[in-house]
Amino acid sequence: MLNYAKSSKLPLGRAASYDNVAPFYDSLSRLVYGDAIVKAHRFLVKAISANSKVLIAGGGSGRILEEITQIHSSGLCITYVEASGKMIELSKRKSTGNNKVVFINQPIQEASLLEEFDVIITPFLFDNFGENTPGFVFEKLHPVLKPRGLWLFADFQVYRNNWWQKGMLKIMYLFFRIVCNIEATQLPDTNTPFVKHGYKIYSRQEFFKKFIYSVVYIKS
Numbered sequence: 001m002l003n004y005a006k007s008s009k010l011p012l013g014r015a016a017s018y019d020n021v022a023p024f025y026d027s028l029s030r031l032v033y034g035d036a037i038v039k040a041h042r043f044l045v046k047a048i049s050a051n052s053k054v055l056i057a058g059g060g061s062g063r064i065l066e067e068i069t070q071i072h073s074s075g076l077c078i079t080y081v082e083a084s085g086k087m088i089e090l091s092k093r094k095s096t097g098n099n100k101v102v103f104i105n106q107p108i109q110e111a112s113l114l115e116e117f118d119v120i121i122t123p124f125l126f127d128n129f130g131e132n133t134p135g136f137v138f139e140k141l142h143p144v145l146k147p148r149g150l151w152l153f154a155d156f157q158v159y160r161n162n163w164w165q166k167g168m169l170k171i172m173y174l175f176f177r178i179v180c181n182i183e184a185t186q187l188p189d190t191n192t193p194f195v196k197h198g199y200k201i202y203s204r205q206e207f208f209k210k211f212i213y214s215v216v217y218i219k220s
C-alpha cells in the first residue's frame with residue numbers, strides 16, 4: 001500500500017490557490033488562447049507509451065486526463081497531484097477509462113512520492129513559481145523519474161523579446177497574483193535544470209505564435 005501522507009518537510013514557496021478560478025479556468029484559457037493549450041497537451045501526451053506509470057503535477061481541471069484517455073483507455077497508472085481542491089473535484093469527474101488514477105490534493109512540494117515513474121507531466125506548472133521553487137520542485141521530481149523516462153513539459157515563453165507576449169505575461173501575472181496568490185512575477189528559468197541534469201530534447205513544438213511551447217525531455 002502506498003503512503004501518500006503529508007511529508008513533515010515544509011513546502012517551499014507560498015501556497016497558490018486556483019480554487020477561485022477553477023469553475024471558469026478552462027473557459028478563460030479557451031477565450032484567450034483558443035485551442036493552443038489543448039494542442040500543447042496533445043503534443044505531449046502522444047509520447048506516452050502503453051502501460052506507463054505517469055505522474056501529473058498541476059494538472060488543473062483534468063482536461064489532460066481526457067486527452068490521455070483518448071490515446072490509452074486502459075493500462076496506465078496515473079498519480080495526479082494538484083494543489084487546488086476545486087480543480088481536483090473537477091478532475092475526478094473526467095473520463096479516465098480503465099486507467100488507474102490516484103488523486104492527491106497537495107502541492108507537489110509536499111506530496112510523498114514513493115515510487116518511480118516512466119513519465120512526468122508538468123503542464124503550465126512551473127510558470128507559477130517564484131525564484132527558488134522551480135529548482136526545489138525539479139530536484140524533487142528528477143529522482144522519481146526512471147532512467148530513459150520522459151518529462152513532458154509545457155509553458156509560456158517570450159520569443160525574441162516579443163512586445164505583445166511580454167505584455168500578455170504581465171497581465172496574466174497580475175491577474176493570477178491577485179486572484180490565485182501565485183508567487184511568480186516573471187517566467188522562471190526552467191531550461192537550466194534540464195541541461196544540468198543531462199536531459200535531451202526528444203521533440204518540441206510551439207503554439208500561439210510561439211508564446212506557448214511543449215517539450216518532450218528524455219532523461220539520460
Ligand SMILES: C[S@@+](CC[C@H](N)C(=O)[O-])C[C@H]1O[C@@H](n2cnc3c(N)ncnc32)[C@H](O)[C@@H]1O
Binds near residue numbers: 057059087106107
Ligand atoms: C496555470 S494552471 C494549469 C492547469 C493545467 N495544467 C492546464 O494546462 O490547463 C496551474 C495549475 O497548477 C496547480 N498548482 C499550482 N501550484 C502547484 C503546486 N505547487 N503543486 C501542485 N499543483 C499546483 C494549480 O492549482 C493549477 O491547477
